[in-house]
Amino acid sequence: MPNVRTQRLKPTFWAQLKEDIRSVLERDPAARSVLEVLLTYPGVHALIIYRISHWLWQSDLRFPGRWLSFIGRWLTNVDIHPGAVIGSRFFIDHGAGVVIGETAVIGDDVTLYHGVTLGGTSWNRGKRHPTLEDGVMVGAGAKILGNITIGKGGRVGANSVVVEDVPAACTVVGIPGKIVRLRSAGTLNPYGIDLDHHLIPDPVGRAISCLLERLDALEAQVKQQTAEERYGECDPDNDICLNDCPGGQMRGRISEQVGVR
Incomplete structure (x- = not known):
């Protein structure tokens, strides 16, 4: 009996569209129906246009793919290069000011909030944009730059600038981004997606708090001393x-x- 090489089948356009819409209903409590998501969510519109332009790009119809991508940017204020690779159940919340570069790779179940940039830092034509593995969540205004990888389940705090790899299941905040320990708080989304992106520690605030506590202790010691x-x-x-x-x-x-x- 000949060996049969099994491969993961790529979902069809309509199957992906159904998954993308369902992911919005699972992650956004403001979404009430499939019709509302399909008609009023610019992140979904941008993703639909991307799926088509990406197919054109892979079919060596590069100019039509770029033209359709340009139309999508004009309509949705989301700039996704048709050469980027995006997995299933991708969700752009609010869909404003998001930029995804040509060689970016995004896994399944990834969530981006508005103002996120997946940008390049090199003039080379090779891989120059980030890779986001499955389950990554990126807060509003964050910039992830260069050929780096955000590991599976990683989280990037709002307005952070990340220029180095982030291990799986880690949280990074700040400019430049630093890995911090995530404090346990909040509850997981019933579908397994952690959306408590506001529950992120503040290492700078903690350092200042420690300095103030130390100053109070030193002042108390000085007050207890006599003049001699x-x-x-x-x-x-x-x-x-x-x-x-x-x-x-x-x-x-x-x-x-x-x-x-």
Whole structure:
């Protein structure tokens, strides 16, 4: 019996469209019906146009693919290059100001909020845009730049700038992005997608809080000290300077002559 090589079948356009719409209903509590999602969500419109332009791009119809992508950008304010590779159940919430570059690769069940950029940092024609693995969530305004990888289940905080790889199931925040430990809070979406992107630690705020606590402790120690403990054997008498400092005696005699004390 000949060996049969099994391959993962790529879903059809209509099957992907159904999955994309269902993912919106699962992740956005404001979505009430399939018709509402299909007619009023620019992120869905941009994704539909991308699916068609990507098919044209892969069919070596590069100019029609770019032209359709341009029309989609004009209609939705979402710029997705037809050469990008995007998996199933992709959701762009609000769909405003999102930019996805030509060599970007996005896995399944990825969520982007408005203002996200998946940009390049090189003039080379090779892989120059990020890879987002399955289940990644990117907060509003975040910029992910260069040929880097955000691991499976990773989260990027709002307005962060990420220029290095992020391991799976890690959270990155800040400019430049730093990996932080995610505090446990909130509840998971019943469909398994973690949408509590606001529950992200603030490492800068925590550092400032620690400094303030340290200052309070030092001030309390100073208040408990006596004057002798604070200044030791220091004698504030000006005679020390008059007798010991170079030129002090001369300045003292001049002051006595002019009547200055």
